[in-house]
Amino acid sequence: MAKHNFSSKRNAIYDMVCSTDTHPSARWVYEKLKPDIPDLSLGTVYRNIALFKDEGKIRVVCNVNGEERIDGDITPHSHFICNKCGNVYDICDKQITFDFSSELSGTGYIVESKFILYYGICPECSEKKIH
Amino acid sequence: MAKHNFSSKRNAIYDMVCSTDTHPSARWVYEKLKPDIPDLSLGTVYRNIALFKDEGKIRVVCNVNGEERIDGDITPHSHFICNKCGNVYDICDKQITFDFSSELSGTGYIVESKFILYYGICPECSEKKIH
DNA sequence: AATAAAAACAGTAATCATTATCAACTTTAA
DNA sequence: TTAAAGTTGATAATGATTACTGTTTTTATT
Numbered sequence: 486m487a488k489h490n491f492s493s494k495r496n497a498i499y500d501m502v503c504s505t506d507t508h509p510s511a512r513w514v515y516e517k518l519k520p521d522i523p524d525l526s527l528g529t530v531y532r533n534i535a536l537f538k539d540e541g542k543i544r545v546v547c548n549v550n551g552e553e554r555i556d557g558d559i560t561p562h563s564h565f566i567c568n569k570c571g572n573v574y575d576i577c578d579k580q581i582t583f584d585f586s587s588e589l590s591g592t593g594y595i596v597e598s599k600f601i602l603y604y605g606i607c608p609e610c611s612e613k614k615i616h
Numbered sequence: 617m618a619k620h621n622f623s624s625k626r627n628a629i630y631d632m633v634c635s636t637d638t639h640p641s642a643r644w645v646y647e648k649l650k651p652d653i654p655d656l657s658l659g660t661v662y663r664n665i666a667l668f669k670d671e672g673k674i675r676v677v678c679n680v681n682g683e684e685r686i687d688g689d690i691t692p693h694s695h696f697i698c699n700k701c702g703n704v705y706d707i708c709d710k711q712i713t714f715d716f717s718s719e720l721s722g723t724g725y726i727v728e729s730k731f732i733l734y735y736g737i738c739p740e741c742s743e744k745k746i747h
Numbered sequence: 748a749a750t751a752a753a754a755a756c757a758g759t760a761a762t763c764a765t766t767a768t769c770a771a772c773t774t775t776a777a
Numbered sequence: 778t779t780a781a782a783g784t785t786g787a788t789a790a791t792g793a794t795t796a797c798t799g800t801t802t803t804t805a806t807t
Binding site: 488489524527529 | 753754755756757758759764765
Binding site: 589604 | 705707731
């Protein structure tokens with residue numbers, strides 16, 4: 486891994502990713518930071534998100550409407566994706582084991598990560614009864 | 617749902633998706649069929665795959681290197697995605713329950729589908745020891 | 748502080764998967 | 778048949794992501 490210099494923009498991007506529970510896209514992060522950092526470039530957001538992925542500091546959750554959605558919380562947990570509004574929510578399913586080390590043991594598959602995704606209608610969209 | 621006419625190309629696309637366990641991309645399906653159907657258009661493959669999705673005849677498994685991967689087998693099962701070669705494999709984890717009807721009951725989330733994805737290194741790449 | 752090498756950046760162009768358009772061709776129902 | 782509706786190939790458009798390039802910032806060293 487290459488050595489990295491300090492970068493206030495990189496810090497701002499990482500902080501934004503970690504301080505939201507929206508499971509944002511690169512563009513969302515860019516638009517949130519742009520007012521405070523007028524000379525921020527969308528390419529910089531993509532570049533740094535790619536870096537965080539390489540470093541394992543963030544993870545990719547899913548792809549919604551062609552946009553990759555990321556999460557700064559890399560502790561094991563599941564996600565719910567709303568088929569209507571596209572919002573991504575954390576699911577606290579403590580009872581589910583994320584100790585997958587033995588789940589596929591003896592199969593030859595080396596598991597590095599496990600993801601559980603629920604798709605459906607979120608409470609907000611369910612109430613709105615929009616269709 | 618609109619009414620659909622018979623279409624030999626649509627049938628060929630659906631048959632190809634269902635007869636492979638590669639969890640193909642649209643382009644893969646196109647390239648497999650092209651030799652036998654020289655006047656097939658990539659747009660037609662995309663158009664019909666979108667149709668199958670709407671009808672619930674196929675499902676989206678994941679997104680690998682920017683390409684959406686689909687599955688003609690819509691019975692409940694998990695998938696393993698190789699971080700090296702990008703191949704997608706079926707995982708027969710019979711012990712895992714796909715009866716998610718009550719898993720998020722009382723939370724307000726209406727679950728329509730559940731996906732379990734394992735990421736790691738597949739047996740083939742593991743043997744090759746490529747890095 | 749000056750300075751040079753390395754890293755990061757903005758701005759823009761390029762790439763690539765997917766979708767939209769539209770005129771020509773098929774299928775269907777009568 | 779025939780006309781309406783559905784399907785298609787070819788191509789253009791879209792939109793997310795990546796690559797490029799000249800400039801700016803950071804860092805390590807005087």
